Amino acid sequence: MTKDAQMIKARRPHHKSRTGCVQCKVRKVKCDEQKPTCSRCKSYKTECSFLQTHPLKRAAPTVQSILSGPTPTPSIPDTPSSAQTFSRATPSPSPSILHHSLPQGNFTMLDLELLHAWVIDGAAAFLDYREADVHVFTTTAIQMAFQHPFLMHQILSLGALYLAHVNPQKASHYQHASDNHAAIGITQFQPQIGNMDEKNCHACFAFSTHLFLLAWATQDVTKPSTIFFAPTPKTDSETVNIQWVKLHRGAMQLITEFWPILEHGPMHVLFDNWVGLNPHREDPVEDSVRPHLDTLAEAWISGSTTVSEKEILFKTLGLLRRVFNLMSFVPQVGNLHVVMAWFSWIPDRFIAMLENKVPEALLIVSYYCVALKRMGHIFWLTGKSENLLKTVVGVMGDGWERWTRWPMEQVLGVDGLKEMSAADNR
Template sequence: MDVIRPRRPHHKSRTGCLQCKTRKVKCDEKKPSCQKCENYGSTCSYLHTHPMKSLHSQCSTMMRRNSKSKSPLAETLSAKLESSPGPVVSPTTSPGPSSYSFSILDMELLHYYTMYGVSDFADFVSGQELFQTTVVELAFQFPFLMHEILAFAALQLSHARPLKAAYYHEASTTHLTTALQLFQPAISDLTIENCQACFAFTVILFTFAWTSQDSNLPNHLFFGPDGAENESTFPHSQWVRLYRGYQMVISSTWQELHRGPFKVLFEPWSNFHEDYIPPLDPTDDIHLSSLSSAWSSTSPCDLPLEQRRGLDRALDMLKRVFGLLRAPNAPSPVSVVMSWFSSIPDEVEAMMARKVKEALLLVAYYCVCIHRTSNLSLMSGKGKNLLKTTLDVLGPGWETWTAWPIEVVLGREWRGGKTMSVDFISGAS
């Protein structure tokens, strides 16, 4: 007589990816992309539920692989970005444009970029024309640039059309992941032929990171959170270093970039020596000049002399930004504000990352510059968000220096209202 054995219980998982559910196969739930989807060559839905984790992994792996390259940007970024686990497709030599097909959605994204998207970050006519025409023409030759343009446009549309935000965000993540994969071999072998496309890529990549900051969350542009960053958020604390890294591309290919169409980005700076500080507004000058008292030899500050000198240099460069924002015939406001990222000494940038309080005071005053360009969509709300985060990290005891940026950026009424910060604001004069 046959003994009927009881069936082994099957505990069905309800957290598998959508693609495996459709195929009715078991999903190994590996993130950011399950093995079945990798085998099928399809886009796993985990890339959509964990998009920033995937993107961080792609970007970090790209930089690690580039660490053996002689490219200045690769060397800079590979040393800066943290590594993340997870497999990444290793791209071979990028196929030609004819190997790619683009959808109706991609045409919509390209149209939005050329008609509206460029004006969000290029705030002067010749710069807009450059990114609307020349950069798009380069993108037809270099697919990594085309995918990045489409990723950026999709990100912008996810903000402009909130009812379809998830739809555009998915497209943005997919295109940017592809762009980073294809960019890897190009930046590893920077040449006269590809340097313009690589430079355009790094400019738009930084703009992408800046745009993707969530104003409802703490801003970690200069420094990371106390704990590990949530896997669903992009590591924004690395993007100041990214901007500084793209300046390395300029230095290594300066002659070629300066002779070509990108010269319109550099020409406005030709009349301003790198150490020249234009006249400041008297009120700005008073507050900025008093800031150095936080780390001067007569202060309780115990920082080494070399670090104090670095802070003095960063403060001078911040005064330069304040002066250029009101100087006639100066470069565009966005260019001026962003220039501080590349002008601060390496030691000061490292101090900001370590949350040294005296260095964070510089960030608080920098928020005033960001706020004064908030009429531009790229900058809107960024100054307020960064200042609130900086105040939280600073804590009490710095009211002598924080009162002015609070008043300019957040307004006097902010002190007595409900804030994301602690009660030390009430002691500000």
């Protein structure tokens, strides 16, 4: 090769930007960090947002500390004795968009299209058409969003994802809009979660709930799942969903301080069906599931895990048993609520075990995929159980076939199991 050819082939040195705008981080492109608007955002004619670097009003967790620090383990909330001091808010009538002041800045025609899509069809499609939930997310949450722009941006992001689903020919257009609104919403959420009080806790709770939908909906089923951990060495693109997961769990930890207010506030419908459930009761499960959960612990009883790790595994398995119990015998809670709740219930140390690829922890996730599969009819969860199961089984490696066969049969089916086995033998 000539010297000139070598010079052409050589790559230019790349210096990774760590202080670029949020929009460029979401697009996974280099930002020139020009302020107030970087060159890329200027060319896209979109808002340009840089993460807050000045101190908050008081020492409080930031989004960055939430993403990197310990995360919560919310459980089924008991009805606290102090709840009697709060009066339940009367549900407001459906708000008219014309009767509210717009959030900071003005709506574009695209924003109005996204909001319309969410209110008319998107929320129902996301929430499995549960009437009470849809009402809350299309009336109460919208009303709060006009007062809290960070929540409005997130709602618009979900509306864009729905339109990308129903209009595949314009998917990239709506996906770009979704990424942009999601980035702005998360940036604006940072000071709110760090300064939570009785006035903004309802909007923060709504944001965290919507964020959960966003984290799952943006999973690419053509690539290994990153919802719990990065299956390969971490890159910027692989950590996006992991960060959103930690943000959701971290926010919920801070929000639990306001449970009594939230349970009797404008979004009380989301709590009503959980009231009265004893978190310490036994959890019988259907006969087709029970023997598999009963024998799962054999995978780690005599294994190399430590005593404390075994305790975490038993606790997490108990929470999974509760998921199957509620899905089968407590229909009023709603299967989507239950499957998603496990995501928040699992202990921080279990999340750490997943990040460290502990096989026994991955095995429990493979059984969780059976419950997740039952929600596969919802468009944003279609294929997610299969994708997550294939990812964790692939990371676990050989030697666990005795325990993984049942979840693989339930999630992939007999034909899918044969295809995966054939692929492994190539």
